[in-house]
Amino acid sequence: MSSQFTDFTHYKQERTALIDHDRSLRRDNSESKVSPAEARADAILRALREKENSCVWGADHEDVLHPFPGMGFLTGRDMILQTKLFKILAKMPKGALLHAHLDATVNAEFVLKLALEQPAFHVRAVESLSALNISKILPEIKALPQELFTHSDLSLTDLSYMPSTWVSLKKARETFDPALGGPEGFDKWVVDAMTLEVAEGKSIISKGVIGGLTSAAATLSHSTVDEVASEHIHRLLITNTHRFGKNSIKHSEFLQHVSLLTFTPLWEPYIYEFLRSSVEDGISYVEVRVNFFPKYMVGGDGQENVPHSAWLKSFDDTLNRFKADLKQQGREDEFIGARIIYSTVRSISVEELDWFCEDCIALKKEFPHLIVGFDLVGPENTLKPLIYYAESLLRFRERQKELGLDIPFILHAGETLGDGTEADVNLYDAILLGTLRIGHGFSLIKHPKLMEMCRERNILIEVCPISNEILRLTSSMLMHPLPTLMNNGLPVALCSDDPAMFGNMGLSFDFYQVLVASQVTGLIALRELARDSLKYSTLEPSEKQRAIGAWEKRWEKFVEYILLEGGKEGTC
């Protein structure tokens, strides 16, 4: 084939037309309306990105060797916080948070503080703690019924501490050996167990990321993975009920570890803090996945007997209290509301699923404004594929029709590096089952027909950039499939997934990582991502219109803020 151009001017015209054509499916394409103020603000953001990509990310840093924009989040986090671009994005109205697991949305320090206020919480360790073993021994924390409260004065760090004896959480903190940092040392010990550190993040093992290939995947450093892995998974289990599922360890052990977050006296302040911190980051609406796999929560009396409907009653009360507080501060336009995607774990049997479906229907009847979707969570590569549940899920939809209910599927699918593995094939089932949105859809770009269907059927992809990177589906934002999704015109919302675990609280970090790793994405793309998060929510048309209207007003102010900030001194 030969080139058809003889005239370079003609060539350049055709080139511009081709680039435009190639990008015409993007939701921030040339046809989308851009105000003069937005155009100026976009230029400011792009110039700032170019400058900081060079003067921040291109410079030498003491702690970070060879930094680059879009690099591993845990390593680059402190550098991100220094940038002016991040400071600007922190002010951006984000729209909705559509994909987050409630049990990993509030930071560990806060959770610990809450737990310390509850006399029911006790802690134990498998042996007395010392400087030698503290980094290897994990705390086990549990709310006990009053009759089991211990009045032992023995510190966990005392040589005579009896292995696995419960000690009151507060007392354990107060009596923590000063040589191990005293109370602050205790806090660090517990918080470290609930979060990821850089070293772990770099070497995290995603056992089974490639599913059918039966292997540990995509580990970057081949040196320390082994030691970190099992400890790591145990750590995460303390706070994380959905990520590793009950298959990772025995069921009883699983429930034992997660009890920190399934204690009713913690539930309300936890939810309140989730909403508060979300709003603080510019999020005006959330659809949060709540894992109903544990049938009961532990009540204030230490008895594990609080049913799901009581959870929702609490959720509703807290939500209303939060709204009232905002209103009192004259900030009611900053928050539309919060809703729940009912979730259980994809390791259960079909019979158990039927029970959860009925439970979901009962909750929907009681709290129609709260329950707005249904999902199955847990690692796709190791747990059961959607096809295993498909027949039961079809029946669930039929049941809803009979009852005049609508609880759409909002399913995780394709959170995998596999090509044709069960986790990858989940994408076909999610779409055939009529999923409203797709959670992750990381492997979706491999599927031309499914890409087309998502575009035509307006199926939004809940993309979790930092989560994907930390869990090693991609090594940095530069390898992430997001640009392919965006250039193919698929609606996308950026999501934080498990922010308490990854440290990407709010959505500012995810937006930052996406913005700096592209030369195509600019302010208008951010606008469309934010707007789409509301547009593809489950809000009813009138509520949606109101939410988008409120967001648009805030967006205008944000654009003004950029224009104002643009004239000021930068980071470097």
Place this chain on the structure above:
Amino acid sequence: MSSQFTDFTHYKQERTALIDHDRSLRRDNSESKVSPAEARADAILRALREKENSCVWGADHEDVLHPFPGMGFLTGRDMILQTKLFKILAKMPKGALLHAHLDATVNAEFVLKLALEQPAFHVRAVESLSALNISKILPEIKALPQELFTHSDLSLTDLSYMPSTWVSLKKARETFDPALGGPEGFDKWVVDAMTLEVAEGKSIISKGVIGGLTSAAATLSHSTVDEVASEHIHRLLITNTHRFGKNSIKHSEFLQHVSLLTFTPLWEPYIYEFLRSSVEDGISYVEVRVNFFPKYMVGGDGQENVPHSAWLKSFDDTLNRFKADLKQQGREDEFIGARIIYSTVRSISVEELDWFCEDCIALKKEFPHLIVGFDLVGPENTLKPLIYYAESLLRFRERQKELGLDIPFILHAGETLGDGTEADVNLYDAILLGTLRIGHGFSLIKHPKLMEMCRERNILIEVCPISNEILRLTSSMLMHPLPTLMNNGLPVALCSDDPAMFGNMGLSFDFYQVLVASQVTGLIALRELARDSLKYSTLEPSEKQRAIGAWEKRWEKFVEYILLEGGKEGTC
């Protein structure tokens, strides 16, 4: 949106239809003819893959922590060699090798052996070598004119060695300190400087992989990169003229370092070995990129005065000798021929490019059967974009038309992680300039319109899996965009790029990595990849038909071989 199925049987039918539809663009789709023997052989390969993915890649290994199929090649190479699947693939008729740089196609041990036979070759070091500094000091090797031959008896490892004094290569080897391994220690010192080792591969810095972002990219380990990087690039410069380009170091230094491979007495045996080893791996035809950036080669007399036409005369002679040798062995059906893609480096000025274009035309006139394409090589992220040369390249095509010549562009484009960077944007120019194939096209999947154009215009993508992974565009085969290209129906050929540098000699390793990292790709996909490599070559229709016919006969034998091997004991 709700699901439209009430009947699970109906659901399953629609599901099968959807998966088929999604994969219908693939070149190994259901419409492609599969013989009963091929179907059986495919089942054997798939079963073997599943077995070895578990029993080899899923097992514990002493030297490799957490291995997995498709893992980093330098780390996994020894494990690959143990597999039965690799042994089978080594017998596969590969078709054509369409993307390889001649200066990195023959293994370093062989090159050193050739060099040792040439008295003109001398070596020097910046200081006397000892156990302390040997890992840090690089050899500089050069063919000298006779009047500069040294007759010094001083060893490079002698304390009294005068820094930077030339010593005969042979003598330097013979006198290498036994404490440093003697002659074998010398060989190791030189060969190490010419190849990548695991540690380097893991921490290789792809300075500028993301182009406009001005940063070091996608490094996995953040620990040792710094020290390795500059040494590493210098090492590669010894043998590799295209990968780092003249921008990396000063021009004179560049030419000085590459002289090992631009010495005419080495040229013919080097080419012969390239052809021999390719045929040994089942490759029946090559289109190799030759870098004509150095205007002269150093002749046997040590003078740098051998012009391009003499290179081609040598190439032609060697090719004919190789063919005659094959014929004498009754193996003429194993090899169709070799052709050259004229290449220069994309750091030159437009005026210099005009000179190279004229040079290319002159060579095409003299060797019309050898010169079959034109390319600009060198790292896209740091050197000049195609648009810089576009006007000149359009003129070049016009000149060809006037002269009745056809030297199609076969351009590198999109070998980058950038999104909208100059290297990424090169894809638009390559296609607008009428490129026959695309070298790498790593970022092509981001561009829906260009994907469509490649499919419609039959532009084959020269995919280099192992090269991409070692140069850190992907962390493993699991993150490689190849499945997306294949599922979108683009013609693809697998290529080795710089096998002498990466250790992926032949094409068996690249085919292996691709096969084990997918559950979709099987024998028929391998067949189409191999057949397409011939179909999309520059061979004239009748030659092409003959080449494909010969390849098909060998393919049938290969299928029989799999059926035979399938019954035998496996690896585990």
